[in-house]
Amino acid sequence: MNATAKTCLIVDDSKMIRRVASRILKDLSFASTEAKDGRDALDACRGAMPDAILLDWNMPVMDGLSFLKALRKEPGGDAPVVLFCTAERDVIKIAEAMDAGADEYVMKPFDSDIIESKFFEVGLV
């Protein structure tokens, strides 16, 4: 792992999505870690805040929106750039995510071009 690489925490209950996203982020020179739900992700962030978080919405234990609201209250929790990455496409839901402190929003399904474009949008690539 490159010590100077930016870090991204991938939060999704689907192992396949985590694997695909991890591969894409590796191509963008990110060092990625994974969490399977919001609670795991919050624990990980308390250990070390990543530069970016790719965040699913619907997950067991703690969903993405609850995680985001909790994260932003943590010390240093305003620092990570958070990109929702979810199958939710309802405009009201998207607005809710942005109002809760998300920086960008990826609608599934996605491809590498979309991830790169969204990371460019928030100044990460």
Add this chain to the structure above:
Amino acid sequence: MSNQLSLTPSYYEALKRLTLELAGVELGADHTFLVETRLSALARKEGFDTLSQMIEELFSRGQTRLAVQVVSSLLQRASRFFDDRKGYETLGDILLPKLHKLYSGSTLRILSYGCSSGQEVYSTAILADKFSHALPNMPIEITGVDFPSWALERAKTGRFTHFEVQRGLPIRHLIEYFDRDGEDWVVKNKLQERIHFEDHNLLSNPSSLGKFQIVMFRGNMKHYSDPAAARIMNYLSGMISADGYLLLGSNEKFEKRSYGFKISPIAPGCYQKEAQSKVGAPPKIAGGTEPDTPTAELSLPQAIRRGHNAA
């Protein structure tokens, strides 16, 4: 559907000639796969069972409409929202404020020359809307023109796929300016109201479109043969008002001639019109097609007949 032998070398050469004559664009020698892919998609849309059938129809009957569709498909570029960001920064930070001093109380006209599937036009409209409060009393009208094509027809509908709207378009712009319609997203009326599209052969005289204060012709020059690029530049120079600007791609610049624009760009790829420019007559295009002929009345390109003979 098998297209293994659809593009014989003679047909490929004929398509190269057709593209040069109709559009002034030189296809590379090794783009067979790309050509087959794009024309196969067009063949399906046009209702042919195979690409071979469409090619036969094109070169045996010489349909002008089909020829234009074929060439348009071959020229179609991957387009994304807010592509080449520097150009939009120039537009918003420099050009619109400068022109507001001159055009407050009037309508500002922007042209996207070669607008493909419309992302540049809609991105510009979003930018214009964002600046409308800072630059009041200057309605901005945006026109997109390109060869008649499926891409342009899609642009007119303002409908984009789930994948297209995620390439270059910030999510806040998406929910502000688009409505979701099933799997697609459709541009809202408040943007559509300031936009219109027209079919236009880019090598034809565009004087009927009127004058514009800003013309965007970004990332296109490299595709054209030298005579075709010179013809287009002369036309664009003629349609930009005396106080107007030409916006090329941020990495594009004039090499040999400045076509009536000040030689030094005011920002990357952005050229201001000379106060009193003298523009030369448009050059002839290789192949001898008369580009002034309106698209709807294009005479049958000789390349079709030659292609038929060659095949």
